[in-house]
Amino acid sequence: MDWTIWLEWVLKGFILCLVLLTGFAYLTWYERRALARIQVRVGPNRAGPQGLLQPIADAVKLIFKEELTPGRVYKVVFVLAPVLTVVPSLILAAVIPLGSSFTLFGREILLHISNINVGVLYIMSIASIAVYGIVLAGWSSNNKYAMLGGIRSSAQMISYELSLGLCFAIAIVMGNSMNLIDIVNAQRGMWFAVIQPVGALVFMIVTLAEVNRAPFDMPEAEQELTAGYHAEYSGMKFALFFMAEYQKMIVICMIAATLFFGGYREFWFLKDTFFSVDRFWFLGPIYLLLKVIVLLFFMIWIRATWPRIRYDRLMAFGWKVLLPLSLVVAFITAAGILLAQDLNNQLYIWSIPVLSIISAMVAVMFIYRGLRRKSHGRF
Secondary structure, X not given: OOHHHHHHHHHHHHHHHHHHHHHHHHHHHHHHHHHHHHOOOOOOOOOOHHHOOHHHHHHHHHHHOOOOOOOOOOHHHHHHHHHHHHHHHHHHHHHOOOOOEEEXXXXXXXXXXXXXXXXXXXXXXXXXXXXXXXXXXXXXXXXXXXXXXXXXXXXXXXXXXXXXXXXXXXXXXXXXXXXXXXXXXXXXXXXXXHHOHHHHHHHHHHHHHHOOOOOOOHHHOHHHHOOHHHOOOOHHHHHHHHHHHHHHHHHHHHHHHHHHOOOOOOOHHHOOOOOOOOOOOOHHHHHHHHHHHHHHHXXXXXXXXXXXXXXHHHHHHHHHHHHHHHHHHHHHHHHHHHHHHHHOOOHHHHHHHHHHHHHHXXXXXXXXXXXXXXXXXXX
């Protein structure tokens, strides 16, 4: 194999890791500033202009903070658990297309590290590995609170993984491929979020549970478990867990943008215009960045406005609401596309969002009835 290919892979991997690490640092600033504005506060404003140097100050503090290792922990697993949590969040981004391509020194440079035909399957498999780091962190700490946090995380992942898989299946059916670039190109005419808005919404809700974000942050519920699975961690090991959570947020938003919001493609109404990615390749990463920023704000907004769900209701919501709704939405999508292809009638395509929204309204009605029954003491 030509050495230039290896050099290209190394440079792409280095740049992607640098982008994710920088993005993680400034996502903490973005979240703290957004939460402050929502809660009518000022937010970080001491370190640098508008607090822009606050992530650097936090990093320096955590690097030089003393690391304490309790005496009765399983030391090897205790040290490896943070690494097992961080690595999947980095390698998930390897198959996400960040743009089309450009020519440099007569060589075509593709704006992704790897283009595999089963990119969606790769994402599903790697995303499932991250929970091992959390479970092992809870088990190796030899702490009851940490162990409870690890158990909660694994149970939560099992509950919401099925709905997540069905959301991936919706994107696969609409894109007629498991290749992420094919899925992006299939959205040139219309985003999948427009055709299947309920599927996109369920995907965002499920990913909140997957990355343990509010209101699904039960594995690290401070009021119940002190700090959850990282109760015994400090210094740089704690920083790795912190880094993994925010990097997963960025990568999950990149995946959501790729599957349902056109990825690096322009807005569908800008197709074949001056602002098309086909005209200027550098617009692709800019469009993807804008979509990721909006989706990240959605996650932050949810954290600022929704209280934490009680653990039994969280599990019931996953099994009794999201899973049946995902099944119905996946069936509606597959049936609508099959009928549109066989009967050559695009009306069936536009029946998909209508029927999906009706299904979502029925699910909301069942939730409302269930809450009313519990409030009146009828179980």
